[in-house]
Amino acid sequence: MRGVIALTGATGFIGSALARRLTKEGWQVRALHRLPTPPAYLTGISLEWVRGTLDDRDSLEGLVGDADVVIHCAGVLRGITEADFYPVNVEAVSRLASIAASRSPVPRFLLISSLAAREPELSPYAASKRMGEIALSKAGDRLPWTALRPPAVYGPGDRALLPLLRLMWHGIAPIPGRQDARFSLLYVEDLAEAAMQWLSSDVSERCAFELDDGHPQGYTWREVTETFERLRGRRVLRVQVPELMLKLAAELNRMAASVIGYSPMLTPGKVREFRHPNWVCDNAPFRRVVNWTPTVELEEGLRLTLGLHG
Numbered sequence: 001m002r003g004v005i006a007l008t009g010a011t012g013f014i015g016s017a018l019a020r021r022l023t024k025e026g027w028q029v030r031a032l033h034r035l036p037t038p039p040a041y042l043t044g045i046s047l048e049w050v051r052g053t054l055d056d057r058d059s060l061e062g063l064v065g066d067a068d069v070v071i072h073c074a075g076v077l078r079g080i081t082e083a084d085f086y087p088v089n090v091e092a093v094s095r096l097a098s099i100a101a102s103r104s105p106v107p108r109f110l111l112i113s114s115l116a117a118r119e120p121e122l123s124p125y126a127a128s129k130r131m132g133e134i135a136l137s138k139a140g141d142r143l144p145w146t147a148l149r150p151p152a153v154y155g156p157g158d159r160a161l162l163p164l165l166r167l168m169w170h171g172i173a174p175i176p177g178r179q180d181a182r183f184s185l186l187y188v189e190d191l192a193e194a195a196m197q198w199l200s201s202d203v204s205e206r207c208a209f210e211l212d213d214g215h216p217q218g219y220t221w222r223e224v225t226e227t228f229e230r231l232r233g234r235r236v237l238r239v240q241v242p243e244l245m246l247k248l249a250a251e252l253n254r255m256a257a258s259v260i261g262y263s264p265m266l267t268p269g270k271v272r273e274f275r276h277p278n279w280v281c282d283n284a285p286f287r288r289v290v291n292w293t294p295t296v297e298l299e300e301g302l303r304l305t306l307g308l309h310g
Contacts, residue, residue, distance in 0.1 A: 006067035007031045009074030011039050013158050021192040032063050054092035064099045073112040078263035085128035093132040097139035109145040111136050123269025133208055147208035151281050155188030155305050173225045175240045176274045183279035184212035187296035197292040212281035213294045227299050246271045
């Protein structure tokens with residue numbers, strides 16, 4: 001075994017990909033979960049489960065234990081107000097970091113953040129991701145830490161982007177963003193590989209690094225739909241969703257959520273994120289300190305995500 005890694009978010013999309021890759025590479029992974037039994041799709045992975053929650057310090061003490069590395073991958077994506085995101089995206093980071101900093105020897109700490117942290121004014125979610133990075137930076141000089149800011153991450157098992165990708169595969173491409181917008185993407189296994197290379201490196205900078213698939217200047221919605229047209233061998237109908245319609249749907253979601261008590265994905269804050277013109281990443285700073293190169297281009301990534309052959 002290479003060592004022990006304490007992992008949060010192992011039952012999620014990105015976290016489960018990390019768990020699989022870590023165990024495959026010979027790490028002993030100690031993972032947090034709040035349910036009586038781990039999910040069935042992870043039963044084939046050799047993980048040491050610690051039952052508990054991110055707001056329970058005793059659970060986190062047990063999770064960190066004698067770990068060589070702490071990877072905080074858990075995060076809240078859905079919600080409307082700051083209170084929906086703050087407990088997991090900020091407070092849990094601070095709690096975990098303080099526990100890690102108190103250990104001797106002190107473990108390395110990797111935070112899976114989000115590119116949204118670059119624009120904290122856009123939404124409560126984006127603000128919480130930035131505040132989570134700030135909370136980590138306040139853990140003290142003893143804690144060696146790094147934050148990774150991936151853009152939209154896609155791959156098999158993703159529930160956020162998969163409905164949109166399937167609709168495009170069937171020939172209809174609703175475009176929620178501006179026509180002139182540019183954005184980066186990253187296949188989930190390339191993100192996992194970035195974490196592996198970080199583990200193998202000796203990164204000393206305490207900072208946040210952006211990650212993407214290396215496509216120059218990111219993508220436009222037209223480039224994405226043209227990729228689907230190549231995969232399908234026929235045209236995709238592009239439907240520009242008016243900003244007013246998005247705002248109306250988001251406002252209806254907000255009102256319904258206050259009555260029913262659920263956490264919607266499409267919110268006023270998310271509309272502002274969709275409409276932001278520049279979500280392009282720059283890999284260069286990370287690649288200067290870590291030997292990592294993304295290998296999965298968009299067309300291949302879409303094939304893998306949608307289970308296409310040929």
